[in-house]
Amino acid sequence: MRPMNMLRALVLVALVAVAAAGCAKKTVQTPPAPPAETPTQTPTPPVTPTPTPTPTAPTTGLPLDQATLGKLQVVYFALDSDAIDEGGQSSLDANARALKSTTGDFVIEGHCDERGTAEYNQSLGERRAKAVQQYFADQGIALSRITVVSYGKDRPAVEGSDEQAWSKNRRAEFSLRK
Amino acid sequence: MRRLTLLFAGLLLLPASIGAAQGDPAEVKLEWKSGSTARLPLRCEPFAPVGDRDARTTSVQGDEVLAADLAGSAVFQVVKTWDPTSSGSTPQFVTGGKWTVRGTQLKLSGELRDFPGRRPILVKEYSGPVADWRGLVHRFADDIVLQLTGEPGVAGTRIAFVSRAGRDMELCVMDFDGHGLTQLTNDRSIARSPNWSPDGSLLIFTSYRGGTGPQLWVMNPANRKPFPISTRSGINTSGIYSPDGQRIACTLSQDGNSEIYVLDARGGSPQRLTNNRSVDTSPCWSPTGREITFTSGRSGNPQIYVMDSDGGNPRRLTYDVDYTDSPMWSPKGDRIAFVSRTGAGFDLYVCRSDGTGAQRVVSGGSNENPHWAPDGRHLVFSSNRDGALALYVTDLDGTPPRKLETGGRKALSPAWSPRH
Numbered sequence: 001m002r003p004m005n006m007l008r009a010l011v012l013v014a015l016v017a018v019a020a021a022g023c024a025k026k027t028v029q030t031p032p033a034p035p036a037e038t039p040t041q042t043p044t045p046p047v048t049p050t051p052t053p054t055p056t057a058p059t060t061g062l063p064l065d066q067a068t069l070g071k072l073q074v075v076y077f078a079l080d081s082d083a084i085d086e087g088g089q090s091s092l093d094a095n096a097r098a099l100k101s102t103t104g105d106f107v108i109e110g111h112c113d114e115r116g117t118a119e120y121n122q123s124l125g126e127r128r129a130k131a132v133q134q135y136f137a138d139q140g141i142a143l144s145r146i147t148v149v150s151y152g153k154d155r156p157a158v159e160g161s162d163e164q165a166w167s168k169n170r171r172a173e174f175s176l177r178k
Numbered sequence: 179m180r181r182l183t184l185l186f187a188g189l190l191l192l193p194a195s196i197g198a199a200q201g202d203p204a205e206v207k208l209e210w211k212s213g214s215t216a217r218l219p220l221r222c223e224p225f226a227p228v229g230d231r232d233a234r235t236t237s238v239q240g241d242e243v244l245a246a247d248l249a250g251s252a253v254f255q256v257v258k259t260w261d262p263t264s265s266g267s268t269p270q271f272v273t274g275g276k277w278t279v280r281g282t283q284l285k286l287s288g289e290l291r292d293f294p295g296r297r298p299i300l301v302k303e304y305s306g307p308v309a310d311w312r313g314l315v316h317r318f319a320d321d322i323v324l325q326l327t328g329e330p331g332v333a334g335t336r337i338a339f340v341s342r343a344g345r346d347m348e349l350c351v352m353d354f355d356g357h358g359l360t361q362l363t364n365d366r367s368i369a370r371s372p373n374w375s376p377d378g379s380l381l382i383f384t385s386y387r388g389g390t391g392p393q394l395w396v397m398n399p400a401n402r403k404p405f406p407i408s409t410r411s412g413i414n415t416s417g418i419y420s421p422d423g424q425r426i427a428c429t430l431s432q433d434g435n436s437e438i439y440v441l442d443a444r445g446g447s448p449q450r451l452t453n454n455r456s457v458d459t460s461p462c463w464s465p466t467g468r469e470i471t472f473t474s475g476r477s478g479n480p481q482i483y484v485m486d487s488d489g490g491n492p493r494r495l496t497y498d499v500d501y502t503d504s505p506m507w508s509p510k511g512d513r514i515a516f517v518s519r520t521g522a523g524f525d526l527y528v529c530r531s532d533g534t535g536a537q538r539v540v541s542g543g544s545n546e547n548p549h550w551a552p553d554g555r556h557l558v559f560s561s562n563r564d565g566a567l568a569l570y571v572t573d574l575d576g577t578p579p580r581k582l583e584t585g586g587r588k589a590l591s592p593a594w595s596p597r598h
Contacts, residue, residue, distance in 0.1 A: 080479065080501070117503035117517060117524065118370060118547060118591065120473060120480050122384075122392055122415050123429065123436035123457040130434075149391040150413055154347060154368050161522060178389050 064104035069174050072098060074157075075132060077170040079115065082127035084135060092132060095174070096139035103145075105177040108132050110150040111157070113166035120153055127151030132172045147177055182344065217255040217575075218326065220248060221269035221293060224260050225277035225286070226510055236284070236308060237277035240315050244273065246355060247319030247333040250580075252555045252573035253326065269293045273322065275301075290316040290325060300325045312357060334552045336595040337558055338362075338372040338399070339569055340382050341587040349383055351399050354551075354594070356583035362402050363387070371547075372411045372593045373418045381424065381593070382407065382417040394428055407445035419443070420467050427451075427461035427470055427487075438472055440487070448479075451489030460541050463487065464531070465506050471505040471514055472493070482516050482533070495533035502545055507531065508554045515539075515548040526559060528574065540572050540579055551594045558582070560590035 062068070073091035074083065084092065101108070110129030112121035129148040137143050157173075159167040222245045224576040227233035235452040241260065254271075258264040276287040283305065290300040302321060304314040316333035323331030335354045338348045341361065349369040352359040363369050365387040372383040385395045387404070394408040394417040408414040412431030419426055426441045430448065438451045438461045452458040456475035463470055464487075471484045477494065482505045485492040496502050501519035508514065514531055517524040523544025529536035543563030550557055552569075558571050561579070567588045582589075 033219065034495070070213075081449075115522065116542070117460075117480075119416050119429070119460045120457060120475075120501075120503045122370075122413055123431070124458050126413050126431055126436065127457070147390065151368070151386075152392075154370070155345060 019058045048062055059113045060102070061102040064099070064102040064106055064176065066176060068098060068102055069106065069176060074118050075129055075172045076167060079113070079166070079170065080124070080125060082131045084131055089135070092135050093139070096136055096141060097122035099136070099141055099145075100139070102152040105147065107147045107149055107175045108136075109155075109173050109175060110148065111155060111171050111173070112153045114153050114156070114161065115166060116153060118154070120151050123151050128170075128172050168176075181550075183307065190323075213225065217268045218253060218271060219267040220254040220256055220259050221272040222248065222256055223272060223274035225275050228276055228278040230279045230281070232308075233277055233279035236279065236311050240277060240286070240311055243312055243315045244319055244353070247316060247331065248273070248322065250355065250571070251319070251323050251331045251333070252302065252575060253323055253331070270297070271326075272296065279308055280350055284311050284314060286311075286314045286318060288321070290322050296578070312353070316353075322454075329553060330597065332553050332556070332594075332597065334598060335552060336378075337582070337592050338374065338383075338559075338595065339584070339589050339592040340369055340372070341584065344589070345589075348363050349381065349397070350584075350587070350589075351381075351582070352582075359585050359587075360399070362397060362399055363404065368392075371416060371591055374593055374595045375419045376421055376423045376596055378596045378598045380419075380469055382419060384415045384417065394426070395518075408441060422462050422467055423464055427463060428461040431463070438470070451485065451487075452492070460503055460505060462505055462507050465509055465511040469543070473503045473505060482514065484531075484533075496536065497533075499527065499536065502527075506548055506550055506557075508550050509552050510554050513554075517546055523552055523562075526557065526572070528557075539569075539574055545570075547591050549592050551595050552596050556594075558592045558594050560592060 072095045075088040075091050107127040110125030112125050116124060126148060129150060133146050133148055156169045157171060158168040189534045218570055224241045225237045227237040244260050245256050248254045255266045255271060257266045270293055272291050272293045274291040275510040278285040282489040286304040288302050289298065289391060291298050302322060304317055306314050319333040320331040325515060332354060332477050337354055338351045341350050346366050347366060347368045347370060349362040349372055351362055352365045355446050367384040370384040372381045374381055380396050380398055382394060382396045384392045386392055390411055392413050392415050393406060394414045395404045397404045408428060410432040411428055413436060413572060414430055417426050424443055426443060428439055428441060429436050430439045435455060436457045436459050441448050454476050458474045460473040461470050468487055469484055471482060471485050473480045474483050479501045480496050480503050481494055482496040482502050483494050485493050499518040502516050505514050505516045512531055513528050516525060518527055524546050525538050526540035526545050526548050527536050528539050545559050545561040548559040556571050556573050558569060560567055560568050567590050569582040569584060569589045569592050570580040571582060
């Protein structure tokens with residue numbers, strides 16, 4: 001998909017989602033048991049006016065898949081820090097837009113570089129992931145979709161003992177909930 | 179005798195004053211003098227093989243293991259009479275004896291004598307299956323150390339650790355000399371930070387095997403069946419048994435931020451000990467169980483603190499070092515080992531339990547997760563000092579750390595077992 005087309009698709013999906021927001025929230029939070037009147041029916045999206053008809057017409061967004069997750073931007077941190085800097089904020093803004101057009105749960109993984117100790121890094125990694133979680137929550141992403149897991153320094157993105165490797169390893173990234 | 183006196187001044191822990199002015203008056207304060215290399219010169223003569231043909235095969239191996247045990251005790255300077263490259267000062271003691279094999283049974287008649295008089299100091303028999311000849315030699319070595327220092331050695335102990343292969347980190351255990359390595363988990367996940375129960379029967383460790391982040395699990399290494407201890411939401415890390423084995427100190431973030439808790443031995447009835455917005459982690463009990471040392475970021479970067487084991491009276495221990503973590507209280511209660519960041523890596527430090535007298539004991543490469551031997555004479559730690567991550571032991575007397583064989587595996591996060 002070319003960038004323009006993708007953008008259009010995203011806008012479309014977003015509009016649909018906004019239009020269906022009220023129903024969508026209810027759909028998500030309704031217990032799985034369907035109403036008695038339609039016991040055998042699979043849940044169908046409620047009919048809602050949409051500016052442009054689309055073939056799939058999702059009301060709550062596309063199910064989150066690996067492809068979407070893979071396009072999310074990794075957020076990087078300074079040494080010993082769980083603060084989200086300006087670059088991190090713009091990455092997270094883009095990520096939040098993409099995630100809001102989807103449904104489904106995901107994991108925020110917090111990671112650290114090898115310059116911290118194993119135990120302290122397990123705690124720091126969680127603080128990084130939780131900082132991202134809070135940022136998403138402020139952008140309107142349901143907390144119920146998010147699981148936070150810290151890997152400390154045990155899952156580096158890049159092997160190596162220089163600033164180039166370290167800066168790539170101090171990060172929060174995203175994965176599907178298993 | 180003068181040498182002996184020197185040794186005791188240099189290597190052993192002298193009760194200096196009980197209830198020193200600073201700190202908990204209930205804690206026995208001990209004086210520690212480092213930097214001494216005084217060791218008792220001891221001559222190892224080979225065991226005389228008696229009986230079956232393979233008596234000789236095992237006895238020559240036994241010779242090497244006894245010599246390695248005694249050298250590794252940090253009490254002796256060992257000269258092996260069968261090894262021309264082995265030399266040292268005039269010996270004060272000599273070991274040897276008979277190695278008798280009858281079928282599947284071994285009788286080790288161990289002897290420790292003074293030198294050159296050769297008057298017996300310790301003569302003792304050890305019997306068991308030939309297959310367990312290492313165990314018999316370790317017992318003899320520990321008795322020799324006991325005879326000459328008043329405290330048994332650590333040759334019969336084991337070391338739990340984590341081996342890393344690619345992304346996977348598995349729990350392993352081996353004898354203190356690297357023999358008999360056994361992999362305990364096969365989770366294809368992350369295992370970390372093992373610690374032994376005080377009776378040596380259980381290992382508590384951090385594991386991602388549950389699939390939802392770090393949790394505390396316990397395993398009996400004899401049956402390798404892990405069972406969950408704390409799987410609360412958030413992180414569950416840094417589990418460590420109290421000296422009486424009745425409680426577990428650990429780090430949980432169930433209330434939003436890493437705090438130190440004490441659980442009962444089954445993982446229930448959590449009691450929160452710390453309460454602040456920064457990270458608190460890495461708890462370790464004092465040997466009396468009355469205090470807990472831990473790491474906190476409350477002052478900015480991580481530093482070592484001590485609090486009462488009910489969470490009261492927290493006080494900072496380290497000031498003049500960078501980022502510090504991994505405090506481990508020595509078995510006698512007199513010292514605390516920890517790591518401090520220097521450049522790209524960590525150095526090992528030891529200070530008194532009131533925080534004074536901090537000394538760097540290991541540097542070069544990055545050195546992490548120090549763990550005391552039960553005799554307080556050695557620390558095992560992980561390091562990349564020679565390249566790949568491996569385990570090392572320092573005898574805290576200025577001699578270079580020695581590498582432990584781990585069968586070619588990358589090894590980290592060691593924990594020295596208590597004596598069994």
